[in-house]
Amino acid sequence: MSDNKADITSHFHASPSCEIIPEKFDIEPFTMVIFGGTGDLSQRKLLPTLFHLCKDQNLPDEFSIIGFASSERSDEEYRELVKNAIIKYGEDDIENDCWDRFNRHLYYISGNFDDENSYKRLSQRLEDISRENKKGMKEVLYYLAVPPRFLPDIFQHLSYCKMCKDVYDNRVIIEKPFGRDRDTAIELNRIISTSFDEHEVYRIDHYLGKETVQNILFFRFANSIFEPLWNRRYIDHVQITVAESLGIENRARFYDSAGVIRDIVQNHVMQLLSLVAMEPPIGFEADYIRNEKIKVYKTIRAMDNDYIDKYTVMGQYDSGTVKGEEVPSYRQEKDIPDDSATPTYFAAKFYIDNWRWAGVPFYLRTGKRLAKRVTEISIHFKQPPLSLFKSTCDVREPNVLILSVQPQEAIIMHIGVKHPGIGNQLYPVNMEFNYESDLEGEVHFPLPYERLLLDCMKGDQTLFASQDGIESMWSVVDPIIKRWEESSLPDLPNYQAGSWGPEKARALLKNDGRQWRF
Numbered sequence: 021m022s023d024n025k026a027d028i029t030s031h032f033h034a035s036p037s038c039e040i041i042p043e044k045f046d047i048e049p050f051t052m053v054i055f056g057g058t059g060d061l062s063q064r065k066l067l068p069t070l071f072h073l074c075k076d077q078n079l080p081d082e083f084s085i086i087g088f089a090s091s092e093r094s095d096e097e098y099r100e101l102v103k104n105a106i107i108k109y110g111e112d113d114i115e116n117d118c119w120d121r122f123n124r125h126l127y128y129i130s131g132n133f134d135d136e137n138s139y140k141r142l143s144q145r146l147e148d149i150s151r152e153n154k155k156g157m158k159e160v161l162y163y164l165a166v167p168p169r170f171l172p173d174i175f176q177h178l179s180y181c182k183m184c185k186d187v188y189d190n191r192v193i194i195e196k197p198f199g200r201d202r203d204t205a206i207e208l209n210r211i212i213s214t215s216f217d218e219h220e221v222y223r224i225d226h227y228l229g230k231e232t233v234q235n236i237l238f239f240r241f242a243n244s245i246f247e248p249l250w251n252r253r254y255i256d257h258v259q260i261t262v263a264e265s266l267g268i269e270n271r272a273r274f275y276d277s278a279g280v281i282r283d284i285v286q287n288h289v290m291q292l293l294s295l296v297a298m299e300p301p302i303g304f305e306a307d308y309i310r311n312e313k314i315k316v317y318k319t320i321r322a323m324d325n326d327y328i329d330k331y332t333v334m335g336q337y338d339s340g341t342v343k344g345e346e347v348p349s350y351r352q353e354k355d356i357p358d359d360s361a362t363p364t365y366f367a368a369k370f371y372i373d374n375w376r377w378a379g380v381p382f383y384l385r386t387g388k389r390l391a392k393r394v395t396e397i398s399i400h401f402k403q404p405p406l407s408l409f410k411s412t413c414d415v416r417e418p419n420v421l422i423l424s425v426q427p428q429e430a431i432i433m434h435i436g437v438k439h440p441g442i443g444n445q446l447y448p449v450n451m452e453f454n455y456e457s458d459l460e461g462e463v464h465f466p467l468p469y470e471r472l473l474l475d476c477m478k479g480d481q482t483l484f485a486s487q488d489g490i491e492s493m494w495s496v497v498d499p500i501i502k503r504w505e506e507s508s509l510p511d512l513p514n515y516q517a518g519s520w521g522p523e524k525a526r527a528l529l530k531n532d533g534r535q536w537r538f
């Protein structure tokens with residue numbers, strides 16, 4: 021940093037009262053049962069994250085993790101599987117003393133989700149190894165890392181075998197997608213509510229565990245300069261992009277029956293949308309925040325078939341080149357039928373019909389096998405009322421605020437300045453805050469599951485979806501899924517892997533005199 025720059029910025033350094041003090045959590049002794057404890061999610065995310073939390077000394081001395089899955093194996097063999105998963109997928113080196121500390125908390129139950137005896141064995145294990153918390157209760161966390169079709173069986177057995185409320189201090193963590201549509205989500209909530217109270221249910225969406233996603237609320241409501249502009253008077257439109265360069269990897273069975281809306285839109289995209297559009301909550305507490313989000317979902321303009329045909333875009337990828345590598349089409353992926361009509365791309369124009377946003381379009385898009393991996397929200401401001409300055413550019417660039425979630429975690433403000441020289445020329449530049457480079461060495465970025473698992477252990481539901489939230493998100497997307505499943509399909513595949521999606525998605529903005537940021 022030059023001396024001059026240092027002089028200017030030093031005036032803004034945090035005052036001593038803003039010193040960041042590492043938070044210490046008092047996590048009570050717990051037992052976590054992972055249904056699907058040998059599966060993909062467990063091996064890639066959960067077990068490495070739990071190891072990391074243990075290594076960072078965030079877990080209490082007394083905790084146990086029980087993997088529950090159908091294959092036969094002993095506790096010792098499960099420990100070996102966990103060790104290999106941490107080595108393969110984790111970010112931490114397995115240092116022996118840490119591993120020894122973690123290793124002795126791991127157990128395994130081999131069982132079937134629909135077999136009562138398996139739950140009896142589990143129950144016995146829970147009795148043997150769980151320790152009481154300060155309230156004299158045993159805390160038991162059930163993580164359901166299993167395909168949705170197994171959920172009803174698991175809940176019914178937990179209830180029947182008396183392993184839930186009134187017996188243990190429980191929490192249950194459920195992966196997305198929660199149901200296949202609003203009706204199945206309601207039914208699933210009904211089944212869960214027979215065994216667990218709503219305050220015990222943690223519906224996980226790993227996007228809410230991302231630092232930059234959490235930062236949206238801080239950015240909006242901890243600064244005074246943006247919120248006065250955050251409305252229809254100053255904002256022309258908003259774009260939300262969740263683009264992936266990856267294909268479906270080894271999840272053909274799940275993906276082909278789900279498709280892009282259930283996989284990404286109903287949860288990740290809707291969460292991003294509500295964080296950008298919601299009103300300030302009356303406090304930073306789970307229900308206050310979740311209720312404001314629900315109001316957003318409820319004010320999204322209802323979509324009839326005409327609207328859906330005009331303002332939504334469905335796509336499926338063809339073969340192509342992604343990052344220099346030839347990749348097959350969706351229909352050529354292993355275990356995908358060669359006439360599959362499952363969409364891998366979604367774009368749409370939504371309106372939020374409330375006082376703040378009336379008339380402001382929100383353009384949303386997400387897809388697999390796009391040109392690159394990028395998740396961002398861009399707020400496009402209106403042009404100033406007069407064009408005072410002559411410019412050599414034909415196009416006057418409006419101010420754009422970019423909240424970049426990944427791959428770079430940054431906030432970028434696109435503004436116009438005078439180009440140095442004797443003329444009066446406008447020149448576009450970026451003001452940028454980049455988490456990694458600006459806070460280099462000062463911070464640890466918790467991985468999404470790290471933050472979310474700790475929140476669950478602490479009993480904080482802020483970053484988890486509520487029952488009403490889930491139902492209202494489904495209410496938004498259900499008509500689109502239905503229309504897409506019923507109506508005659510566009511010719512699929514309709515976009516090349518490595519591109520930015522179907523032509524119709526470009527036209528969606530072009531027809532409004534706008535364009536996607538890329």
Ligand code: BG6
Pocket residue numbers: 264266283284395
């Ligand atoms: C998951 C989806 O929820 O999110 C996957 O099921 C997708 O299909 C993934 O690849 C994307 O997450 P991220 O964190 O890589 O953006």
